[in-house]
Amino acid sequence: MTLRRFGVIATAVCVVVLVLVCLVVSGVLDRHASVALDKFTQLTAAIAAMLSYWRAGLARQGAARRWRLWMAAAMASLVVGLCAWIWGQVFLGVALPSSTLAQLGFMVVPALTLCAVVVLSHGGSGTFPGNRSRLVIVLDGLIVVGSLFVLTWVSLLESMVRAWATTGLGFASVVAHPASYLVMLVVLLVSSWTHRSVRQLPVLFIALAGLAQSASGWVFAYLVSKGATAIPTVADIGFMVSPALFFLGSIAPSGTGRERGGSARLRAGELLHLLVPYLPMVVTGLFIVVGTATGVRLDPLEIYAGLSVVLLVIARQLLTLIDNVRLLDQLRESRERLRHQAYHDPLTGVANRALFRERLNAALAGPSPVVVLFIDVDGFKDVNDNHGHAEGDEVLRIVASRLQRCVRAQDVVARLGGDEFGVLVDGYPQPPEEIGRRVLEALREPHRTAAGAHEVRASVGISHRGAFDPSLTADDLLGQADAAMYAAKRLGKGTVVVHGSVEAGVGAEVGPEMGPEMDPELT
Incomplete structure (x- = not known):
């Protein structure tokens, strides 16, 4: 698809979504009709994205095929979650939070999307090639999310979880959905700087869709923790927009385009790759130090979460050291091989x-x-x-x-x-x-x-x-x-x-x- 044709389709989709959002949040329709229009709009866009990713994947080969099929599976999980949610909220009128099947379907989406990003980054050229680079990217995402979790838990989330835990849903459903999208966004950010194959238009729309899901997910978690049994439609805007953005990502023209200032961009990518997992950890550490110095007491969950982040950093450093040793060995072998080729006869193997x-x-x-x-x-x-x-x-x-x-x-x-x-x-x-x-x-x-x-x-x-x-x-x-x-x-x-x-x-x-x-x- 050409960029001009995609621009026309994207404009039309955005106009339709904007009209539907305005109709849902304006109050023109009654509560039940607004929720039904909201969820069926999400379901329609999710089905369109699933079919589009599946069709685009079958028409391609290699990594371009595999990452689109992973995205088709992610959209299928979103369809399952939406169907379960619609059945419980629209037809049966079940009070929030919804069924376990709906929550499971929603939480699997960012995990499958993360697999698609890893496949895409591994299939193209990158600053940090190799099988271990995929694991390092995932570790970076977990370190960032773990650090942010400790920071937000100390300042905000603890009261939310305690309030919601009394409903019986438990901790996993409180933060797993928006936090998993946060992991996906961090991995996308790091991958886009270290792998040129990730710097393309479809991935941008996937990132925007994940951002919309995460934003509404945190709002949803906060409102339910306060005892809300009905979520205002305005808080659902991110959920409503996200499937449409996933669909645009499925039809957006791919290709990384020409790099400008390649060497400088590469150096910036290497610097970001080194600093991303440590900056939020440093901020979180300073916050905890200041808090404990002023009398704040850490509970066991905060301590264990902080130790987990430290262990993840240690694991990342060990992988980095292993990669450095391997690269040094390869460099040494390459130099020896070049020296041997320069000073030995290629036919007989003796000196030249x-x-x-x-x-x-x-x-x-x-x-x-x-x-x-x-x-x-x-x-x-x-x-x-x-x-x-x-x-x-x-x-x-x-x-x-x-x-x-x-x-x-x-x-x-x-x-x-x-x-x-x-x-x-x-x-x-x-x-x-x-x-x-x-x-x-x-x-x-x-x-x-x-x-x-x-x-x-x-x-x-x-x-x-x-x-x-x-x-x-x-x-x-x-x-x-x-x-x-x-x-x-x-x-x-x-x-x-x-x-x-x-x-x-x-x-x-x-x-x-x-x-x-x-x-x-x-x-």
């Missing part, structure tokens, strides 16, 4: 060139001997060409895994690019050629994958620093290892060349005169 270079610079800053192996996988191109890139990737994973197993845990294995790997050994306990021999032995076995076995070898170039030399850089060692690797490729597959000597296969060594620094073609 950046981490290898960082660790090499750190090793060169110390006094320990340092060995760098530059490894080129021979025969890898044939695997890629004949079996596809997926098979080639699997072979690279096997190579990386074998390289990790043939060195110590503190040594660094890195994929430097393509089919080239590097190994950094800091403080090696054996001669450099022994490390190269272990690498050749590790890669000699066939590389078995799901598609078969592949024979690949490696050409290994090694450079090393025996004693601390501040003039030797990471580029120097990498360049020497790279040149030694190319010398190994010239000698054939499965060969290790140490900068300054050559080891063919796993056997005989060739003297320094064949080293890469002595070969002019390698420089």
